[in-house]
Amino acid sequence: MHRQTWFTITKLIVLVFLITSCTTTRLQQPSVDVVFIAYDQGESNAFKPLESTLIAKGISYNILAIGRAAEIFASHPRKLSIPPVDEVTLKENRKTPLSPETIKAITRSISPFIVYTGMASTAQAQLANAFKKQGSYSIAFYDNFDSPLRQPYLTPFLEEIHHPDEFHVPSVPTSQSFAGIALANQARIIVTGQPALESWDEIYKNTNETKLRRELGLNPNDPVVLFAGGYDDGYEQSFRVFMEATKQLPDITFLVTHHPKYSGQLESRIINAFGSKNVRLIPKEVANTASASKLALAIATHKSTVGAQALYKGKPVIYIAAQGYSNFLIEGGLADRTFTPRETAAAIKSAINKRANTSPGHHLGMPAHPSAMITHRLSEIIREQRH
Incomplete structure (x- = not known):
């Protein structure tokens, strides 16, 4: 066989092998529609009422719980297993970061269409950034009605987060106070209501x-x-x-x-x-x-x-x-x-x-039926991501 022809065939074989390998690696990753990242009591209370509407819509989800939320969702059937972390330090100090190795292990273990995170800790922002980098649509949920400017607990998250796609806030007045944060992150604000009230x-x-x-x-x-x-x-x-x-x-x-x-x-x-x-x-x-x-x-x-x-x-x-x-x-x-x-x-x-x-x-100043509203928005995004 001519040397140049053999060289061309060899390159094609290698290329096919690489494509196959990449595809196999991707398919081996568990896939889910939404991963919720919870740290505090407030966002955990908001995420719980969403479950029935997600199930009714056929939206698959998992819960990644750290800090106080690790206790709240300890026996939840959809709680993700994560590498061992210092839960005491995470719970006591919301500025505690996760190690690069832990973040890598978590994001390699699951591939969500959407990452939906609370805004109470540095670790949540780290994970949202990492999932977004691997292709997930990123949504940050604010569970409080008050202006974020009055909430120092948000600072660790806001200092770490990189351009989430959307902020979900509970009321019209809250959305107005979020305008500067959304503009700085080039993110959309959606008024969803607060499911914890439901x-x-x-x-x-x-x-x-x-x-x-x-x-x-x-x-x-x-x-x-x-x-x-x-x-x-x-x-x-x-x-x-x-x-x-x-x-x-x-x-x-x-x-x-x-x-x-x-x-x-x-x-x-x-x-x-x-x-x-x-x-x-x-x-x-x-x-x-x-x-x-x-x-x-x-x-x-x-x-x-x-x-x-x-x-x-x-x-x-x-x-x-x-x-x-x-x-x-x-x-x-x-x-x-x-x-x-x-x-x-x-x-x-x-x-x-x-x-x-x-x-x-x-x-x-909030819309009726927050859980249904959030679920509808998640459904829209998932359809867009799949096409």
């Missing part, structure tokens, strides 16, 4: 108020106010203001839930120190914040996103926080802010005599 619909539907009152030793007509716990630097002071206020309202039963991230030791210690007979900490085994709120005539909190969820269910909301604190509910006249025991007691007394607007979502 989870309260299901919890209220399944919570038997009579049974829960009986379990808590409450009479059918006992007036109840719920305090939803938090954890930031000013939280303890706010909780003490709340406790002082309860002394002025002895005929009201006050239930307290602690933040899921913590054990409730702080609240228990302060309640015991005050010796209050009308305040009790609810064990998390008995009821969570959402189910306990069904009993309440009003909700008090420090700065928790529970305020928006409670308002969604028609509960008057009181934020106990220093004068410099504000949020979209306070600014819109939808919730009160107090910071002295007298103000707080007066606000509670006023709140139990009224009801908030019960039109779901409308007063929050």
Whole structure:
């Protein structure tokens, strides 16, 4: 055979081998429509209600859980296995990065059409960047209604993320405050609503108020106010203001839930120190914040996103926080802010005599049916990616 012809055939064989090898490598990778990356409680609560609409639409998904979310999704059947990481450090410090080896191992193990991430940590941004680099469509989900400029917890994510394709935000006012971030990232903003609010619909539907009152030793007509716990630097002071206020309202039963991230030791210690007979900490085994709120005539909190969820269910909301604190509910006249025991007691007394607007979502500036809206958008992207 002529030498040049043989050389040409050899090149073709090598080329075919390379193409086949590349194709085989790609096909060996597990493929899924969406990978959700969760770190914090807030985004985990938002991702959970999406599951039923995703399944109904035939959209496959997995959950990549780190930090606090690793505990929340510990036994979830769709949780991805990842290489061993220092979960304690990841949970305690949202700036903790994943090693290049860990990121490479994760992105080699699965190939999603879409990566849908919360915005609470450096690690989430690292993973979103890596998946986008390998061809995934990248969406960053903001679970808070307040302006991102007021949320320092976003800084690690925003400093690390490189041009996600979209930001999903819960309300029209939130989208306006996101304009600068979206422009800097050349990303689109879509107002989707907050699916975590829908989870309260299901919890209220399944919570038997009579049974829960009986379990808590409450009479059918006992007036109840719920305090939803938090954890930031000013939280303890706010909780003490709340406790002082309860002394002025002895005929009201006050239930307290602690933040899921913590054990409730702080609240228990302060309640015991005050010796209050009308305040009790609810064990998390008995009821969570959402189910306990069904009993309440009003909700008090420090700065928790529970305020928006409670308002969604028609509960008057009181934020106990220093004068410099504000949020979209306070600014819109939808919730009160107090910071002295007298103000707080007066606000509670006023709140139990009224009801908030019960039109779901409308007063929050968010669209109805957030889970269905997000699922529809994911379906659109998947169709585009497949063609």
